[in-house]
Amino acid sequence: MGHTPYIANSPHSNKLADFYVGQENVALLLEGEDLWRSTVVTIGAQRSDRIEVLPNMKGIIARFNKIEKPPQWKTGEILKQNEIPCFGKADVIVWTSEDRTKEKIHARIFKDEKFQAQGNCSKVSKNPSPSIGEHKISENFKKIKFDPGKANLTPGSFQGIDQLINYMGKYPQKKIILTGYTDNIGDKDNNQKLSQQRADFIRDIIRKALNKNRLAPERVSSIGYGDNRPIAANNTLAGRQKNRRIEISFH
DSSP states (O other): OOOOOEESSSTTSOOOOOOOTTOEEEEEEEEOTTTTSSOEEEETTEEOSEEEEOTTSSEEEEEEEEOOOOTTSOTTOOOOTTOOOOOTTOOEEEEBTTBSOSSOOEEEEOOOSSOOOBOOOTTSOSSOOHHHHHHHHHHHHTTOOBOTTOOSBOTTOOHHHHHHHHHHHHOTTOOEEEEEEOOSOSOHHHHHHHHHHHHHHHHHHHHHHHHHTTOOGGGEEEEEOTTOSOSSOTTSHHHHHHHSEEEEEEO
């Protein structure tokens, strides 16, 4: 006789975060008696890559290297951009060697310094979370580089800008402020002017794209802080390059 599965994310369980196709390093903390005995955990039909038993023997951590595409999605299936469904809220099923645990299983996302679940649903939902898109854009903006003493961008700096333009079109209620910074080489007043020019340069690119798509360009503003607020030491070439930057704040 086969074992009876226990569906962990029942209405009585702690709420689990959504899962996303392609999400890496997903870790679930499952608390309950007897889970350490030959337990198998699946999200939908996908089995966990490894199981770690808690030191008190009263639960386990089920780790998934990467959430794969659900089997019901046919190979080669064509899905329109921004309409690819999330894999969210799939059943977390727990199989034990003794059918079910003695106590109700409580399941929740587990995070530690080594494993951080980082979902990316920017292409998988009609209404993706703005915070996910904002974080990704902010990270890509860190790759934007300026030549020393100039406001022009170095090659390869436009990916973050393109993403920000798409984001502004997707969320017409959002406003952003671009803040420009320089290294400490040169006159402080000139650095102030240069940081403003850098912020204005990117602001104008975004405003032009928004205006072309009949979106409000005034949602984008800019300000320069010169060589104030460095994020790295200015006594090295690499440090100065990091300080020549643009940062974004979303409102």
